[in-house]
Amino acid sequence: MNRAEIKQLPSRLLLFLILLAVTAAMLAPLVFMLSTALKTTKEMLVYPPRWIPEVFAWSNFRELFANSDIKFGQQYANSLIVAVFSVVGTVISSSLVAFGFARYRAKGSGFLFMLVLSTLMLPYPAIMIPQFLLFTKLGLHDSLLPLILPSFFGSAYMIFLLRQFFTTLPGELYDAGRIDGCSEFRLYWNLTLPLAGPALATVSIFSFIWSWNDLLSPVLYLDSQENFTLPIGMAAMLSSKFRIAPWNLLMAASLLSTLPIVVIFALAQRRFVQGIVLTGIK
Amino acid sequence: MARVRKEGRREAKYFYLFASPWLVGFLVFALFPVAASFYYSLTDYDIIHAPVYVGLGNYRELFQDEQFWKSIRVTLQYTFVSVPLTLVLSLVFALLINRKVPFRGFFRTAMYFPSMVSGVGMSLLWFWVFNPQAGLFNYFLSWFGVEPIHWFLDEKYAMWALVIMSFWGMGGGMLIFLAGLQGVPAHLHEAAKLDGAGRWRSFWSVTFPMISPVFLFQLIIGVIDSFQVFTQAYTITQGGPNYSTWFYVYNIYINAFKNFRYGYASAMSWLLLVAVLAITYLILKLSNRYVYYEGGQSR
Numbered sequence: 001m002n003r004a005e006i007k008q009l010p011s012r013l014l015l016f017l018i019l020l021a022v023t024a025a026m027l028a029p030l031v032f033m034l035s036t037a038l039k040t041t042k043e044m045l046v047y048p049p050r051w052i053p054e055v056f057a058w059s060n061f062r063e064l065f066a067n068s069d070i071k072f073g074q075q076y077a078n079s080l081i082v083a084v085f086s087v088v089g090t091v092i093s094s095s096l097v098a099f100g101f102a103r104y105r106a107k108g109s110g111f112l113f114m115l116v117l118s119t120l121m122l123p124y125p126a127i128m129i130p131q132f133l134l135f136t137k138l139g140l141h142d143s144l145l146p147l148i149l150p151s152f153f154g155s156a157y158m159i160f161l162l163r164q165f166f167t168t169l170p171g172e173l174y175d176a177g178r179i180d181g182c183s184e185f186r187l188y189w190n191l192t193l194p195l196a197g198p199a200l201a202t203v204s205i206f207s208f209i210w211s212w213n214d215l216l217s218p219v220l221y222l223d224s225q226e227n228f229t230l231p232i233g234m235a236a237m238l239s240s241k242f243r244i245a246p247w248n249l250l251m252a253a254s255l256l257s258t259l260p261i262v263v264i265f266a267l268a269q270r271r272f273v274q275g276i277v278l279t280g281i282k
Numbered sequence: 283m284a285r286v287r288k289e290g291r292r293e294a295k296y297f298y299l300f301a302s303p304w305l306v307g308f309l310v311f312a313l314f315p316v317a318a319s320f321y322y323s324l325t326d327y328d329i330i331h332a333p334v335y336v337g338l339g340n341y342r343e344l345f346q347d348e349q350f351w352k353s354i355r356v357t358l359q360y361t362f363v364s365v366p367l368t369l370v371l372s373l374v375f376a377l378l379i380n381r382k383v384p385f386r387g388f389f390r391t392a393m394y395f396p397s398m399v400s401g402v403g404m405s406l407l408w409f410w411v412f413n414p415q416a417g418l419f420n421y422f423l424s425w426f427g428v429e430p431i432h433w434f435l436d437e438k439y440a441m442w443a444l445v446i447m448s449f450w451g452m453g454g455g456m457l458i459f460l461a462g463l464q465g466v467p468a469h470l471h472e473a474a475k476l477d478g479a480g481r482w483r484s485f486w487s488v489t490f491p492m493i494s495p496v497f498l499f500q501l502i503i504g505v506i507d508s509f510q511v512f513t514q515a516y517t518i519t520q521g522g523p524n525y526s527t528w529f530y531v532y533n534i535y536i537n538a539f540k541n542f543r544y545g546y547a548s549a550m551s552w553l554l555l556v557a558v559l560a561i562t563y564l565i566l567k568l569s570n571r572y573v574y575y576e577g578g579q580s581r
Contacts, residue, residue: 015383022375023392026450030396032418033407045416048424093303100300104293109301116304119312121562123510125531126555127315129322129538129548133329134314153307184296213401215513216531220539231402235517238406247410254403261398276457 037061037252044248060252072253074226075233079212082147082229083260086211087204089151090158094203095196097154098162099188103174113163119156124216132220142223147214151207158203165199166192202275205264212260230257316555322548329544340549350550352525353533357509359441360529364448365504369497372452376459377485390460394453405517408447409434419446434519437526444514444527455500462496463489491574498569505565506558530554 031051036044037060039053064072101113135146169192177187193200215231222228228236234253238245265272298305323340325333344350379389399407411418412433420430433443466489474484490497515521515532522528534554538547 012383015378015381019375019378019383019389023389026393026396026453028418028422029407029411029450030399032411033399036410047416048421049416049418093307097301097304100297104297104300105290106294106297109297112301112305115308119308121506121558122312122316123506123554123558125510125512125534126551126558127312127319129534129544129551130315130318131311132538133318133544134310136329150307150311152303153311154304159304188300209400215401215516216535219516219535231513234402234406238409238517247413250406251410254399254406257403258399261400265398273457273461276454 033251033254036248037255039248041246041248057248060248061256064249064252064256070233070237070249071225071228072233072256075228075230076256078144078227079230079257080260082144083208083211085148086151087207089148089153090155090207091200091203093152093154094158095162095193095200096188098159098166099192101159101163102166102169103187116156116159120160128216128220135221141221142227143221144227144229146221147211147217147229151211155207158207161203162196162199165196169195198271198274201268201271205268205272205275208264209261212257319548319552319555322545323552325545326543327545327548328542333545336545340546343546344549344553349525349528349533353528353530356441356526356528357511357530360444360448360511361505361508364445365501365508367445368448368452368455369500369504371449372455372500373459373497375452376456376463377489379456380460380463390457394457396450397453400451401513402517404447404451405514408443408450409518412443435523437522437524440519440523440526444511444519447514455504458496458500459493462493466492494569494573495575498565498573502562502565505561509554509558509561 032049035049035051035053038056038058039050039060040055040057043050043053043055043057064070097116101109101116131146131150135141140146173191174187177191182191213231214229215235218229218232222232225233225236230253234250234257237250237253322333324337325335326340327333375393379386379393383389396404412420414420414430414432414435419433420428423431431439433439470488470492471484474488479487510531511529512531512535515527515529516535519527521532521536530550531554534547534550537543537550
């Protein structure tokens with residue numbers, strides 16, 4: 001250690017302590033969630049709160065799935081169905097559209113791209129009422145379809161992101177493909193998509209998370225408990241017939257509802273961080 | 283010449299072919315709702331009976347509706363406190379973590395981790411953390427001798443509880459700033475140091491200008507998002523106590539889907555659209571002066 005570094009030592013120690021304190025404050029609610037999820041109904045209300053439960057009530061998790069009043073398993077499955085189909089729809093449609101914007105010029109294509117970007121600023125609450133009336137008139141109320149169908153028509157964020165990526169692929173590649181007799185669709189399917197792995201992964205991760213966490217549209221469309229997705233099912237648990245809010249069950253549910261996102265994060269940490277940086281989405 | 287034209291037509295054909303999913307989607311899920319929403323806003327509509335044209339009646343009624351004004355006040359209150367504070371906090375922690383410190387990776391992940399619990403899970407968790415009897419927050423405050431607060435039952439505190447809760451999600455913004463900071467070339471800082479700039483001066487003259495586009499972007503996203511707060515109001519507070527968390531979108535939701543006044547609620551959603559566009563335009567316009575784009579003004 002040279003002298004300059006020794007001089008910096010106190011300020012670096014202070015920095016370290018600040019970060020430690022803030023991190024502890026950020027993580028404390030999470031630990032509280034985990035610990036409550038494992039407490040019995042009696043222990044969850046004990047004050048001051050205990051960090052480590054006296055008895056580990058693993059049965060809370062079983063209760064979530066076994067209790068037919070809650071229908072947690074069904075709702076978990078519904079959320080998975082909606083999220084998976086949304087991912088498939090978004091990836092297919094957005095990549096098709098982005099390919100069109102990246103590779104072909106046409107009269108009005110510049111203007112249309114501006115339109116794509118401008119829909120980024122279109123808040124969902126501003127257009128939800130006509131969409132709701134439309135789907136209701138089509139008889140799709142209280143089904144998962146209104147939550148899935150729109151993703152098959154492209155998402156502006158994803159189109160933008162993929163277009164940026166597709167334009168970086170060299171034109172010679174496509175010329176070579178054409179000389180080999182590839183159809184335009186094969187240029188998209190066999191040439192572009194395989195090269196776009198990282199970008200497609202980012203798109204998939206984000207459309208999964210958006211769909212997984214969405215509350216507003218399920219609230220509008222879903223009426224019966226067995227059709228609920230997880231967010232609305234959990235909100236319903238809070239306001240339902242339980243006399244004391246079942247905080248241990250609610251925390252267990254929150255924990256399980258966070259699980260897929262943590263798994264994605266763990267599997268694709270670097271890509272996930274890149275994706276956040278790329279898209280600026282939280 | 284003819285061949286070029288033919289080639290152009292071929293390209294155009296493929297462009298429209300590939301873009302067709304979005305074109306259809308744009309017409310059905312964007313253009314039609316925007317237009318329909320405006321039309322409905324001029325009517326009384328309960329979905330059972332046909333819409334009845336009332337001209338500007340809904341808008342006139344809105345301007346005399348106390349709940350409408352309340353929802354605007356509540357939403358702006360939240361925006362003005364939560365957005366700037368979260369933005370500054372996430373920048374500060376990005377700056378701190380960007381410095382040489384042991385366990386950087388751990389700190390970064392730990393601060394981002396809460397952002398993964400989003401939406402309803404986060405609302406439930408914080409409802410529980412703010413529980414007056416057995417919650418973590420009052421327990422923490424009790425170390426400093428603060429009496430238990432009934433966070434979501436007391437109209438003085440409910441909004442503050444939601445603001446505190448919003449800080450907890452700052453990890454996403456922090457990551458974006460961190461990426462921006464890593465793009466600031468080190469030689470600029472060295473040059474500033476040679477010129478005798480201290481840390482503070484170096485931040486304002488070098489770092490901030492370089493990341494100002496990121497800052498601007500996050501400001502706009504933050505404002506647009508906070509105009510649309512719904513989850514917390516729906517899950518935790520139901521707009522209460524005494525309308526202290528009666529957010530704008532929650533107000534739209536209640537009027538449309540609980541009171542079945544689709545026309546009235548459409549007027550409100552149309553105004554939201556105008557407000558979002560106006561605010562975005564305004565921020566971009568104002569920022570033109572001090573946002574720095576490498577390689578000259580981008581616009």
